[in-house]
Amino acid sequence: MKTAIYPGSFDPVTLGHLNIIKRASRCFDRLVVCVMVNSEKPGGMFTPDERVELLKRVTDKLPNVEIDQYAGLVAEYARIQKACTLVKGLRAVSDYEKEVQMALINRKLNPRLDTMFLTSSAKYTYLSSSAVKEMGRHGADLSDFVPREIMEDVQQRMNRGR
């Protein structure tokens, strides 16, 4: 069985992430979307448990997609899950440099692990969780950016912070 891991912060999951999840799930028998807890982005709008719950809701209809969280190195997590591939989304050149470095480090830590890059769908290249948070804080309509199933949660969290 071919398993892949799609790691990230997912704070919150956006339509850009969901697009990558759907496309990657067609390439593997099993795709584990993993909220990485000790990433470079501390704090956050949603707790890791909440991010997992939101991800579960939006991937409900994708039978080979699982959601998890992990506080550690993704290379180690891949070993635990017996995964041979990491999936990453590439939006722009700015993602490229960091992602290539990460891919090389991860392969050094776990030589059986390869990274597969999926280019972002053109309509989501500008989209990131931080952009969603910024737009939401200023009351913008988020329906083109966030999955419908979690819109209310995001909106409520924004209103609490405003």
Ligand code: ADP
């Ligand atoms: P961000 O906080 O920047 O949205 P994450 O850390 O949650 O990003 O991203 C996890 C993965 O998803 C990364 O590989 C990132 O490049 C990818 N990704 C994020 N947004 C998009 C998008 N709009 N289109 C394609 N890939 C994306």
